[in-house]
Amino acid sequence: MSSLLEVKDLEFSYGEVQVLRGLDLIVEAGKIVCVMGRNGVGKTTLLRNLMGLETLTKGSISIGGKDFTRRPASERATAGIGYVPQGRQIFPRLTVEENLKVGLEAANVKGRATVPDEVYTLFPILWEMRRRRGGDLSGGQQQQLAISRALVTNPSILVLDEPTEGIQPNVIMEIGKVIGELVEERNIAVLLVEQYVDFVREVADSFHVMNRGSFVAQGNTSELDEDMVRKHLSV
Ligand SMILES: Nc1ncnc2c1ncn2[C@@H]1O[C@H](COP(=O)(O)OP(=O)(O)OP(=O)(O)O)[C@@H](O)[C@H]1O
Numbered sequence: 001m002s003s004l005l006e007v008k009d010l011e012f013s014y015g016e017v018q019v020l021r022g023l024d025l026i027v028e029a030g031k032i033v034c035v036m037g038r039n040g041v042g043k044t045t046l047l048r049n050l051m052g053l054e055t056l057t058k059g060s061i062s063i064g065g066k067d068f069t070r071r072p073a074s075e076r077a078t079a080g081i082g083y084v085p086q087g088r089q090i091f092p093r094l095t096v097e098e099n100l101k102v103g104l105e106a107a108n109v110k111g112r113a114t115v116p117d118e119v120y121t122l123f124p125i126l127w128e129m130r131r132r133r134g135g136d137l138s139g140g141q142q143q144q145l146a147i148s149r150a151l152v153t154n155p156s157i158l159v160l161d162e163p164t165e166g167i168q169p170n171v172i173m174e175i176g177k178v179i180g181e182l183v184e185e186r187n188i189a190v191l192l193v194e195q196y197v198d199f200v201r202e203v204a205d206s207f208h209v210m211n212r213g214s215f216v217a218q219g220n221t222s223e224l225d226e227d228m229v230r231k232h233l234s235v
């Protein structure tokens with residue numbers, strides 16, 4: 001079976017407020033699946049549940065065919081999920097290299113104290129900037145750093161939360177290219193949360209549209225036409 005990530009009937013509430021309702025999702029190796037939807041519908045909350053940063057109230061999550069529903073975040077990272085959170089969340093006072101090492105520690109990779117060279121080959125700018133502090137990088141460079149930090153452990157599933165947010169078109173294109181190459185060369189699975197429709201059409205294979213915590217539309221990105229965008233995504 002090639003489904004690396006499988007979510008069944010997931011529900012989640014913040015206290016009394018139900019945020020996610022009956023979500024089913026499958027991400028297979030070699031595929032890029034996108035979750036779209038307007039602000040505040042629950043996209044980030046879904047990803048936090050997948051990463052084990054929130055605890056679902058109902059449903060199940062499996063990673064690589066194994067049940068992880070009740071497993072802590074650290075075990076999910078070790079099992080091969082890399083996470084690029086919304087807003088990047090790099091450490092501004094640590095250097096680029098130190099930020100990347102945090103990625104190794106987070107996944108508890110034993111005996112791997114140095115950042116593998118191939119991480120720097122994805123975004124060469126990070127090699128040039130490896131001794132600079134994270135906070136001194138541009139927004140686009142910080143996003144490249146956040147993606148690289150998620151990749152230091154060689155994950156089989158990469159989860160990205162709005163990687164194009166606040167970033168210039170040339171860097172967006174470079175990020176899209178790197179994601180495409182990762183899928184092609186390493187056959188990883190990618191779950192992408194994204195509101196930038198052109199980027200979704202460019203990089204993703206299939207999409208789900210979320211509204212108020214439910215998926216209300218889905219299909220191949222070739223079906224993502226203007227009607228769909230107007231109905232579900234425009235503000
Ligand atoms: N820690 C929290 N406690 C209570 N409610 C929260 C918390 N975090 C988010 N929410 C609420 O849960 C809902 C979903 O938020 P979430 O961040 O998942 O949305 P989103 O789709 O990622 O939005 P955006 O596109 O703006 O990033 C929102 O109504 C939000 O206000």
Ligand SMILES: [Mg+2]
Binds near residue numbers: 043
């Ligand atoms: Mg969000």
